[in-house]
Amino acid sequence: MANFTRLILVLLFRITCWCLVTSSVETTNLLIGLIVCLLIPFGDFRRLKMHALIPEILLILRLPYDMIKECFELMLISDPIDKFTEERVNIRATSGSKFAEFFDLFRITFTPMSLVTRRENSDVWRVHLVASASEMEAKVKSKESEK
């Protein structure tokens, strides 16, 4: 039953793409779309992990707000310098779902302030951020004065 649900979801996704690309929901177009969707190989849809995928897709809904906010943050940095950090791969992405991994990478890279450059190991992304040189200098100085 679970595999049948997965198969239906894959088909629904394909038909939605077909309808969007053709901009039509007429019966004839839907039938042609269905034939095309059935002809394309399904791959290993049994390994589709919906419990990992759905929360990742929902998190993408937050992106438009983050995107605009980070745009202005980036614009306000007048003296940019490169800064590399390590960010943990989302727990859902480490559960073996390739799509969840892709969405995790997509969420980090899509926003202007962060950019995934590579995967250090199975648990960590290497992420590039933009920092302000004067702010970084001020932080270093305050740390030194604390010592």
Add this chain to the structure above:
Amino acid sequence: MTITIISYAILSLGLYFWIWGTLPILNKEHSIFYKLHTLTVADSVGSLLIVVALFLRAPQYWPLLLVTAISLSLWNTIFSYILGNISDRPS
């Protein structure tokens, strides 16, 4: 009338992001990574805002505009990752 004003405002913001994000490419002092960040502002955010403004002006074309928005988001993000990955390879 209100929709037209809102669409022009969003279009202007999108164009501003485009110009702001594209100009740093010409600056040799900036690193490739900073240029990739600013290009995200231009290509992803600026373009998406322009698509939103077009949607407000011609809502009947929403399927094509949605496909454009999804394609732009995927293409720009993957391309940024590929360029970032190539630039960050240990020598």
